């Protein structure tokens with residue numbers, strides 16, 4: 001499979017090069033040249049397939065013959081070795097729980113898939129690849145965990161000092177081996193800026209790639225669980241509506257790709273917090289990115305969502321066609337807390353702030369009797385312990401995955417300028 005750059009001035013490239021380079025030389029995001037729908041038979045019989053078989057069917061055309069079939073199956077098995085249940089919380093609403101992986105957020109899926117692809121591709125490379133990533137919280141842990149001990153791959157994670165939760169910090173600073181955490185004296189935007197500078201800096205001697213959802217190997221496997229959810233609910237014979245709590249819009253863009261492959265989804269809702277660039281665009285046709293605003297659903301505090309350009313490409317930049325499949329609404333922190341309370345009071349279900357924003361999306365859309373709404377519960381409530389416990393009358397149990405890292409010792413190198421990052425990259 002070949003990929004083209006959405007800036008259209010770099011040559012098309014292979015899956016391997018798209019993964020290894022992350023972004024095109026012209027700074028555009030990569031997009032697959034062709035998208036071939038899966039057969040109707042497959043969807044009719046989806047109940048007969050295992051999750052692994054489904055994932056293989058979904059991803060194979062995007063990898064092509066660049067990874068042998070048996071190896072790709074092995075990668076898939078390791079990627080999705082946990083559950084993806086749709087938990088019914090109301091007559092016509094379900095929560096698709098994406099937090100049963102090792103770091104308890106959906107990013108485990110993309111991070112595990114990408115790390116194994118990169119490890120496979122770097123086997124025959126002389127040069128080691130360094131994954132450089134800035135995190136506001138969840139990405140760092142998922143990437144650290146997914147890439148731990150990957151051969152030929154080093155990982156450098158930048159995170160803002162004092163701005164991530166204790167659990168998130170432990171998840172990205174305690175693994176050691178090929179993972180290094182750099183604690184930046186600044187905010188997330190400073191980390192992001194340093195990473196961008198490094199990618200543009202010709203004086204950096206290492207081969208760098210990114211592990212954000214701009215990388216096709218992190219973005220595309222996120223299609224899997226939309227199919228797994230469909231498999232669980234299709235026998236209700238209702239029209240399915242997904243509401244995806246969105247920040248960088250990688251997750252929902254994967255859902256729209258799944259629809260393009262033929263997955264029978266009636267509608268998608270991108271639910272955001274007050275970082276409302278996309279909802280505003282749908283409303284008034286002006287795409288006006290803004291600096292991000294801090295909220296209680298902080299993994300979605302993104303003012304300029306990088307994957308929205310891929311969504312526009314999927315709809316050939318036709319706003320009216322996009323609006324038929326896609327709505328987007330924004331919600332305040334106050335509304336998010338009220339939603340957490342409503343869900344808990346009605347269904348005794350504890351949603352994290354991101355899932356609650358997804359739930360609000362379904363409420364606003366106003367499902368009919370012939371529709372079934374699914375919101376993505378993108379992280380376990382324990383990852384946002386403070387907000388959950390101050391909003392709901394509950395005490396969240398610490399799951400074993402989290403218990404394991406809580407008592408480990410944090411190891412991080414403090415940096416406070418780009419020059420220090422550069423010196424680190426060139427010396428190690």
Ligand SMILES: *Cc1c(COP(=O)(O)O)cnc(C)c1O
Pocket residue numbers: 105106107138139213245246247248249250251252299300354378379
């Ligand atoms: C990253 C993240 C999101 C946002 O996903 P995007 O693909 O960036 O839109 C939502 N919820 C949680 C918990 C996350 O970690």
